[in-house]
Amino acid sequence: MKKAKIYTITSVKGGTGKTTFALNLAATYALNKKKVLVIDLDVAAGDIAARLNLEYEKDLYLCYEDMRNHTFDAVEDYIYPYKQGIDILPAPKDPRNANKMEASFLSYLFSKVSLKYDVILVDTNHLLSPLNLLAFDYSDKILFVINNECMNLKGMRTMSAIFEDIESNKMVVVLNDSTKKTNGEYSITDMKNVMKREIDYRVPQSFFQKKYDKYVMNGTIFLLEKKIRSHSSRALKVFQLIARSLLKED
Ligand SMILES: Nc1ncnc2c1ncn2[C@@H]1O[C@H](COP(=O)(O)OP(=O)(O)OP(=O)(O)O)[C@@H](O)[C@H]1O
Numbered sequence: 001m002k003k004a005k006i007y008t009i010t011s012v013k014g015g016t017g018k019t020t021f022a023l024n025l026a027a028t029y030a031l032n033k034k035k036v037l038v039i040d041l042d043v044a045a046g047d048i049a050a051r052l053n054l055e056y057e058k059d060l061y062l063c064y065e066d067m068r069n070h071t072f073d074a075v076e077d078y079i080y081p082y083k084q085g086i087d088i089l090p091a092p093k094d095p096r097n098a099n100k101m102e103a104s105f106l107s108y109l110f111s112k113v114s115l116k117y118d119v120i121l122v123d124t125n126h127l128l129s130p131l132n133l134l135a136f137d138y139s140d141k142i143l144f145v146i147n148n149e150c151m152n153l154k155g156m157r158t159m160s161a162i163f164e165d166i167e168s169n170k171m172v173v174v175l176n177d178s179t180k181k182t183n184g185e186y187s188i189t190d191m192k193n194v195m196k197r198e199i200d201y202r203v204p205q206s207f208f209q210k211k212y213d214k215y216v217m218n219g220t221i222f223l224l225e226k227k228i229r230s231h232s233s234r235a236l237k238v239f240q241l242i243a244r245s246l247l248k249e250d
C-alpha cells in the first residue's frame with residue numbers, strides 16, 4: 001500500500017518563515033493534485049488554524065487524550081478540510097496542554113494518517129523537543145528553513161554537524177529570502193562557509209508579500225491565489241521544484 005511521504009519543516013531559530021513556507025508547499029502539492037495533510041506540531045504557539053480562519057473544535061491534544069484513554073474513534077475526527085484538498089490537524093488550542101503530550105503518541109498518529117495522504121507536512125517550532133525529534137525520526141526529509149542572518153548560519157553549522165555525526169541524509173536546507181523586504185548581508189559563499197554545508201533551495205526575495213497581514217486576516221495561502229502565482233512566478237517555480245524533487249528523492 002502507498003504510504004504518505006512525511007516532510008517536517010523546522011529551523012534553528014524562530015520566525016524564519018517556516019509556517020508560511022509549509023503552507024505554500026502544501027498549496028503546491030495541492031495544485032499538483034496531491035492529497036496533503038498539514039500537522040501543526042508547533043504545540044505551544046501553533047497558529048495554522050487561526051491563520052487559515054479554520055473553524056475547528058478538536059485539536060492535536062484532544063487526539064492525544066482520546067488515544068491515551070481509548071476513546072479514540074477515527075483520526076478524521078481531528079482533521080479539518082481547508083481548500084483544494086488540503087487537510088489540517090490543528091495544534092492544541094490551549095497552550096497549557098502543549099507539554100502534556102507524550103512524544104510516543106506520534107507513532108500511533110502517523111500510523112493512522114500515513115495511508116490516507118500522498119504527503120504529510122509537519123510544521124514545528126525551532127526546538128529540539130522530544131515531539132520534534134520523534135517527528136524527525138518518522139520524516140523522510142527534514143527541511144530547515146533559514147534566513148540570511150548570523151545566528152541562523154551558526155546554528156545550522158551545529159545542526160549540520162549533528163546530522164553528519166548520526167549519518168543522516170534527511171537534512172534539506174531552504175534559504176528563505178522572503179521574510180523581509182531587504183536581502184541579508186551574507187553572500188551565498190559566506191553562508192556556505194559558515195554553515196559548512198550547501199544550500200539546497202532558495203525562496204526568492206520576490207516572494208515577500210507587502211500585504212502579508214491582510215492575507216493572513218483573510219485566511220489565505222499565497223500560492224492558492226492566482227494573482228500571487230502570476231506575480232510570484234519565480235517563487236512558484238522554486239516551490240514546484242522543491243515539491244517535485246522531494247518526492248523524486250525518496
Ligand atoms: N512571504 C512573506 N512575505 C512577507 N512577510 C513574510 C513572509 N514570510 C514570512 N514573513 C514574515 O515573517 C514572519 C514569520 O513568518 P512565519 O510565521 O511563517 O515564521 P515561523 O518560522 O513559522 O515563525 P515561528 O518560529 O514563530 O513559528 C511573519 O509574521 C511575517 O511577518
Ligand SMILES: [Mg+2]
Binds near residue numbers: 019
Ligand atoms: Mg511557525
